[in-house]
Amino acid sequence: MLIRASTRLMQSKKRENMSNKNVVEIQNLLKQFPVGGGFFTALKDVNLQFKTGEFSGLVGPSGSGKTTLLNQIGGLDSPTEGSVNVLNMDLVNASHNQRADLRKTKMGFIFQSYNLLPVYTVFENVELPLILNKIESKKRKELVEQAVEWVGLTDKLESRPSQLSGGECQRTAIARAIVHKPALVLADEPTANLDAKNSHQIMKILVNLNQELDTSFIFATHDEKIMEYLKRIIHLDDGQVTQDDIIEKPKMSL
Amino acid sequence: MMLFHLALKNLIGAGLRTWLNVFVTALSFFMIIFISGMYDGMRKHARQVTIDTEVAGGSYWHPEFDPLDPFTFEDSHGQPPASIQNAIQKQQALPVLVSQASIYPHGRIMPVVMKGIEPSQEIVNLPTHTLLEKTDGLIPVLIGSGMADYTKLKLGDTFMIRWLDVHQSYDADEGIVVHIMETENFKVDMGTIWIPIRKAQTMLSMENEATYVTIAKGVPLLNGTHNWIHRDIDYLMRDMEAMIEADEPGAQIMYVILLALAGMGIFNSQILSIFRRRKEIGTLMAVGMTRSRVVGLFTMEGGMNAFLALIMTIVLGGPFLIYFAIYGIPMPIDYTEMGLIMAKRLMPVYSIALLVSTTLFIAFVVLILSYLPSRRIAKMKPTDAIRGKIT
Known part of the structure; x- marks a missing residue:
């Protein structure tokens, strides 16, 4: 508890220093995909900024461009036009390796279908980003145990994904996304495969982590349950931002 | 070291899949060494018999x-x-x-x-x-x-x-x-x-x-x-050497066929394994692994596969190879009437050159067959790989 309190204190100071900094800046983003002889425009005229510690969501119907925008922010895909600046890196001009390095050190991903490595145990799945970041073994163990404790899976450390429920798989994926304490976590439909009870549990964990670690979260979702927790909701339709709402008091909070 | 660590973890974690891959490779190892050893034994025996019974000094x-x-x-x-x-x-x-x-x-x-x-x-x-x-x-x-x-x-x-x-x-x-x-x-x-x-x-x-x-x-x-x-002996063995030499392309073709069969088996299991794991590759890229590292990881898994296959060949196939080398293999028919100098019991000969060349070649084949598909997959867009989509 003492450790957690001191961590919280340090991070609240950090938050004060960084609260006005943008973790993501997107300008005039256009993304087109070749379809047949022409192009399909997935994103158009997108201009957005996300600040440190924001708990925001991209909301819209299927095909509105949520996942495409999330992939642009994560550096998993390149824009056709415009600029995407994430954590002070211009992703348009960054190399594959630079983008990979940014994801490795400062970002976490949560996927709809969990994307856990099936042959790894919970411990090993969560440990993966730390191995990639070359954290030494003892420290890795400590950080994994801490992350697993956050998501309440301490008793499942040696289980494999096939032995876990959907909710437990997603909690493992969350632990993997936050174990290296990234500045930004991108979550693509994290509750789409979960029932209502598990969805709320997951969201509570994420809200808690947002407050404790000062990590920025960007969700892509059309799940009403998630929206109840968001502090900022960006509506997308046909690849364009149609509405950007700041929620002073989310319906659901800790 | 990190790649080695992950590759080892992947191999151990994959359990049965790993052992099937290793078994196929080990079987190839064994068959190539066994058949080439028989072939070499046959040629050595023919030479020895000719010198003993006919040519002398x-x-x-x-x-x-x-x-x-x-x-x-x-x-x-x-x-x-x-x-x-x-x-x-x-x-x-x-x-x-x-x-x-x-x-x-x-x-x-x-x-x-x-x-x-x-x-x-x-x-x-x-x-x-x-x-x-x-x-x-x-x-x-x-x-x-x-x-x-x-x-x-x-x-x-x-x-x-x-x-x-x-x-x-x-x-x-x-x-x-x-x-x-x-x-x-x-x-x-x-x-x-x-x-x-x-x-x-x-x-x-x-x-x-x-x-x-x-x-x-x-x-x-x-x-x-x-x-x-x-x-001299060389002159008197000319016919025999010419016969062996004439047989050489046949032996090489057989060797290539064996390797091709082995290669296809390995390629099949590797490519199946790698393509089945494209979602995993996408995930690795999403968590920050570079393309070259992904390729390196899968190639290293292939290398470890070859190494484990070598160990399996030694442990499981070794006793058979040694037994045959000591006691020989009885031939089902008498080949002398066909104009072949062949022992009633064929004693395979496993030369160091055969063992080393086969080991190196299999290792090379496995590495290449691991490298090529993983390179192709690593070139996929991470967004497609994450969804397990084939492009």
């Missing part, structure tokens, strides 16, 4: 002698020069008198090569001492088992031998089979009858003459051999 030939032309036999005889005679006296050389003859086993006529040889010789590995048996005036004849089968002659059978002597007169006498030898060298068996050289010289009126003289192994080159032509 080389020969001195009468200048007219051409073993491939039977018409030269009637002119290719003479008294060996003094230096060769001297070696014969010291039992360092073995004179052989060759002539054409006809035999009449069971009333059938059959042309043969009649070879007179010193019965007490120990230079070539033939049971010629059996020619010393008392035969009551009949010509003692030693034949091989192949010849016995062909002529239906049995031990103790008598038959007519007809020959042309030095005066161009035909003569004939009764011969008796004193021994039927088991030999793997068809050249001393098929179409050949062996009789004591003194008897042959008398029959042919060629006293003290020979067609060629075989030298014992390790005897240095003789001086003063006049026009008798020295044929």
